Amino acid sequence: xxxxxxxDVARQAGVGVGTVSRVLNNHVAVKGATRESxxxxxxxxxYTPNPHARRIAGGKSYTxxxxxxxxxxxxxxxxxxxxxxxxxxxxxxxxIFPLLDRSRLERYLGSHTLAYQxxxxxxxxxxLTQMFHERRLRTQQPxxxxxxxxxxxxxxxxDNVAGGRLAGEYAAKLPGQLYAVWVExxxxxxxxxxxxxxxxxxxxxxVQAAGRxxxxxxxxxxxxxxxxxxxxxxxxxxxxxxxxCTVFASADMLAGALLDEVRxxxxxIGQDVRVxxxxxxxxxxxxxxxxxxxxxxxxxxxxxxxxxxxxxxxKGPPRARRFEPxxxxxxxx
Amino acid sequence: xxxxxxxDVARQAGVGVGTVSRVLNNHVAVKGATRESxxxxxxxxxYTPNPHARRIAGGKSYTxxxxxxxxxxxxxxxxxxxxxxxxxxxxxxxxIFPLLDRSRLERYLGSHTLAYQxxxxxxxxxxLTQMFHERRLRTQQPxxxxxxxxxxxxxxxxDNVAGGRLAGEYAAKLPGQLYAVWVExxxxxxxxxxxxxxxxxxxxxxVQAAGRxxxxxxxxxxxxxxxxxxxxxxxxxxxxxxxxCTVFASADMLAGALLDEVRxxxxxIGQDVRVxxxxxxxxxxxxxxxxxxxxxxxxxxxxxxxxxxxxxxxKGPPRARRFEPxxxxxxxx
DNA sequence: TCCCTTTGTGGAACGGGTTCCACAGCCCGG
DNA sequence: CCGGGCTGTGGAACCCGTTCCACAAAGGGA
Numbered sequence: 035x036x037x038x039x040x041x042d043v044a045r046q047a048g049v050g051v052g053t054v055s056r057v058l059n060n061h062v063a064v065k066g067a068t069r070e071s072x073x074x075x076x077x078x079x080x081y082t083p084n085p086h087a088r089r090i091a092g093g094k095s096y097t098x099x100x101x102x103x104x105x106x107x108x109x110x111x112x113x114x115x116x117x118x119x120x121x122x123x124x125x126x127x128x129x130i131f132p133l134l135d136r137s138r139l140e141r142y143l144g145s146h147t148l149a150y151q152x153x154x155x156x157x158x159x160x161x162l163t164q165m166f167h168e169r170r171l172r173t174q175q176p177x178x179x180x181x182x183x184x185x186x187x188x189x190x191x192x193d194n195v196a197g198g199r200l201a202g203e204y205a206a207k208l209p210g211q212l213y214a215v216w217v218e219x220x221x222x223x224x225x226x227x228x229x230x231x232x233x234x235x236x237x238x239x240x241v242q243a244a245g246r247x248x249x250x251x252x253x254x255x256x257x258x259x260x261x262x263x264x265x266x267x268x269x270x271x272x273x274x275x276x277x278x279c280t281v282f283a284s285a286d287m288l289a290g291a292l293l294d295e296v297r298x299x300x301x302x303i304g305q306d307v308r309v310x311x312x313x314x315x316x317x318x319x320x321x322x323x324x325x326x327x328x329x330x331x332x333x334x335x336x337x338x339x340x341x342x343x344x345x346x347x348x349k350g351p352p353r354a355r356r357f358e359p360x361x362x363x364x365x366x367x
Numbered sequence: 368x369x370x371x372x373x374x375d376v377a378r379q380a381g382v383g384v385g386t387v388s389r390v391l392n393n394h395v396a397v398k399g400a401t402r403e404s405x406x407x408x409x410x411x412x413x414y415t416p417n418p419h420a421r422r423i424a425g426g427k428s429y430t431x432x433x434x435x436x437x438x439x440x441x442x443x444x445x446x447x448x449x450x451x452x453x454x455x456x457x458x459x460x461x462x463i464f465p466l467l468d469r470s471r472l473e474r475y476l477g478s479h480t481l482a483y484q485x486x487x488x489x490x491x492x493x494x495l496t497q498m499f500h501e502r503r504l505r506t507q508q509p510x511x512x513x514x515x516x517x518x519x520x521x522x523x524x525x526d527n528v529a530g531g532r533l534a535g536e537y538a539a540k541l542p543g544q545l546y547a548v549w550v551e552x553x554x555x556x557x558x559x560x561x562x563x564x565x566x567x568x569x570x571x572x573x574v575q576a577a578g579r580x581x582x583x584x585x586x587x588x589x590x591x592x593x594x595x596x597x598x599x600x601x602x603x604x605x606x607x608x609x610x611x612c613t614v615f616a617s618a619d620m621l622a623g624a625l626l627d628e629v630r631x632x633x634x635x636i637g638q639d640v641r642v643x644x645x646x647x648x649x650x651x652x653x654x655x656x657x658x659x660x661x662x663x664x665x666x667x668x669x670x671x672x673x674x675x676x677x678x679x680x681x682k683g684p685p686r687a688r689r690f691e692p693x694x695x696x697x698x699x700x
Numbered sequence: 701t702c703c704c705t706t707t708g709t710g711g712a713a714c715g716g717g718t719t720c721c722a723c724a725g726c727c728c729g730g
Numbered sequence: 731c732c733g734g735g736c737t738g739t740g741g742a743a744c745c746c747g748t749t750c751c752a753c754a755a756a757g758g759g760a
Contacts, residue, residue: 039716050740055718063738085484086428087716089419090745104439104465111467118474132437132465134444141451151418258592259624291592372746383710388748396708420746423715 038079047075058083059125085127097127098341099152099175101139103159103225104132105256107287108316109330113158113180116334124342126153133160133225154341156180160225163187176344180337182227183354188344190337190355194229197326197359198236201282201310204324204361205237206244208308210278213268214238215252215288233284233312254288261291269295269307277306280367286313289323293366308367322365329357371412380408391416392458418460430460431674432485432508434472436492436558437465438589440620441649442663446491446513449667457675459486466493466558487674489513493558496520509677513670515560516687521677523670523688527562530659530692531569534615534643537657537694538570539577541641543611546601547571548585548621566617566645587621594624602628602640610639613700619646622656626699641700655698662690 040058044051049072056064057072064072075081089095098121102110118128129152131142139162155177157163161184163177176188183189205212214237217230234250241248249271254264265288272279283289289311296307303309303322311318311325318325336355377384382405389397390405397405408414422428431454435443451461462485464475472495488510490496494517496510509521516522538545547570550563567583574581582604587597598621605612616622622644629640636642636655644651644658651658669688 040718041716044740051717052719052741053739056739059718065738068739084423084716086419086422087745088718090417090423090715090747091717091719093718093745095419102465104437106437106467111471114467114471129462130465132435132463134439134447138444138447258590259595260591262592373748374746377710384747385711385749386709389709392748398708401709417746420715421748423717423745424747424749426715426748 037084038081040081040083042079043072043075043081046079047071094153094345095151096125097129097152098154098156098338099129099131099142100156101131101133101142101158101160101162104134107313109313109328110158112330113334116331116336117156117180117338118334119331120335120338120342124338126342136225153345154178156337156341157182159227159229161227176341178337178341178344180333181229184352186352188337188340188353190333190340190357192328192333192357192359194232194359195236197312197328198233198238198284199240200236200326200359200361201233201312202237202240203244204363204367205280205282205308205310206241206246208280208367210280210308211272211275212241212246212248212280212282213252213272214248214250214282214284215254215264215268215292216250216284217288218253218255230284237282237284254291256285256287258287258291261288262295264288265291265295268292269299269301272307273299277301278308279306280308280310282310282312284312286311286315286318286323286325289325289366290317290321293321293323304365304367310367314362318362319364324364324367325362326359327362328359333357370417371414373414373416375412376405376408376414379412380404427486427678428484429458430462430485431487431489431671432462432464432475433489434464434466434475434491434493434495437467440646442646442661443491445663446667449664449669450489450513450671451667452664453668453671453675457671459675469558486678487511489670489674490515492560492562494560509674511670511674511677513666514562517685519685521670521673521686523666523673523690525661525666525690525692527565527692528569530645530661531566531571531617532573533569533659533692533694534566534645535570535573536577537696537700538613538615538641538643539574539579541613541700543613543641544605544608545574545579545581545613545615546585546605547581547583547615547617548587548597548601548625549583549617550621551586551588563617570615570617587624589618589620591620591624594621595628597621598624598628601625602632602634605640606632610634611641612639613641613643615643615645617645619644619648619651619656619658622658622699623650623654626654626656637698637700643700647695651695652697657697657700658695659692660695661692666690 040051040054043054049068053064053068054072057069100117121128133139152175155175157179159181161179161182163184179187179189181191183191216234219226252264252268254260281292283292289309292309293303296303301307311323314325314327340353373384373387376387382401386401387405390402433450454461466472485508488508490512492514494512494515496517512520512522514524516524549567552559585597585601587593614625616625622642625642626636629636634640644656647658647660673686
């Protein structure tokens, strides 16, 4: 049996095709009773609109490209959930582009692939808009940054400076020497993020304002081995200088490595060594990690709304949606 | 200025629209001279066909979904290169779906997202077809496995058993105790792969046939810290038992951890400790790693061809394209 | 040379939506 | 009670390719 079309629905409901289309797109000018009968016909026939017909008639692709770093963290799963729920409401499809490497990025955007055909672009964490200005990417779609910001495009992000400050404020009240460990930004200039820089500056300003000294020279890449090595070095120094101490780990991943290493040395978490993380990953609650929580879904949802309003013709200056982090105090600090 | 359509091209070239369409789709029945004039008109007008119109007219989505594990290894970049080059030739778009987690997979395939609309499915490394049979996924698109195999669907893969055998055969001739380290398959039952199992069975059979004993109880997950820990444990044992020794690492990632740990201990690679990897990642040449090379692009390209032939109506039984690994001998063993 | 195939080509019909115009019915003010 | 405007709705035109049918021209066999 043929897939039902909008014509079939119109016939079944005893209305015109225009009316069915109006119901599908939530146009206001459809009377309650008419709308009901259309909806009934739709469900009776199990009708689903043909997206390609829609695209060609509407002259748009109703597709959004999302460019993501390749990381399996819960963060991006939740971010996508937020993005997709908003785009789904507006009947947009989402195409995901994992940023595997530089050449692949250029291929994504430079040729006639899905990303190129999309009506809009979402960039997560990495701000690649500079490439547009350098004319290395020729895309001109409306763009929104999420988990990143810039003053020339719309953005939806958490205030990482504020997060750093919350951590700093809290840490400043704890006894013992203060330490901090940072994530190094990626090697490739292209894929950089200011997230960790911001966390750092917030933390440092607050701690210094409180007159506390910090040993903040520890860094690690986003890799479990590197994190563990850094944790070990830091704890060597801390043990040499004398416990207790407090460590701010600018990502839960680093905090996790610290917790492991602390346990390995038979030290007591929350007493000998206090650890403050950042991200509130799913395991953080389980392991009692004091950390900063981000409203990730909301960030995604709002990013989508910003982009959708551009697609609906909004022409104003770039807007920024700033979200506030929340310090979750658990046992680790 | 409006984007040129096929009508504009036809007018410019002084031919009918049907002819233009035939040229675009490489139908044979177009004379050389006519074809030339059409091609000239296309390039003069900078015409690019509207993919959505094509989809609706053709009744297909001309889109393939590729389901990938989320790993930044060179392997998947190359695999995608192979897949995309074949699909591009056939004028198919590729949509990538990183397998972030289970719920996301079900959402991808269960609802009316891009993956669902696609004409075909490529699954890399993970064989998720069992979910179709369990009715947990309702997709019925033609499917091809790449870097994985099963007897109920088309597949394109390297013979990992043969790779293991090559490694075993080579290792069996080297002096000292033999060791082997394996990658554990993922925890989630859904995302499993037989790749490492195969490498293991190939290696073991060859080594045992040569009458050599192996200490093959070492395993690690695909994580740098875990790999390093395993490497350390293995080398502790090896040093206790006496050098020289030879280690087969069933993934270059593990081999890399071994090389690091060997250097750390001041041992000589290729003399005290010989290491054989698997994958031939880009850094392997640089670090002189003896390893097994896979024709990754070809695997991807052939997988695409298998799928395309299904899309063109091929109805035969499942086919398997098996590729042979090649042992690259460098300094490490 | 004539008729019958091939071969190559033009163009209408078609796919399934959206949009816009026209019109019916209603409400309201004068 | 009538005309003007507003609201809600039907349906034709349109979006832009692919496909198929019809037909002209060229080639081949008798």
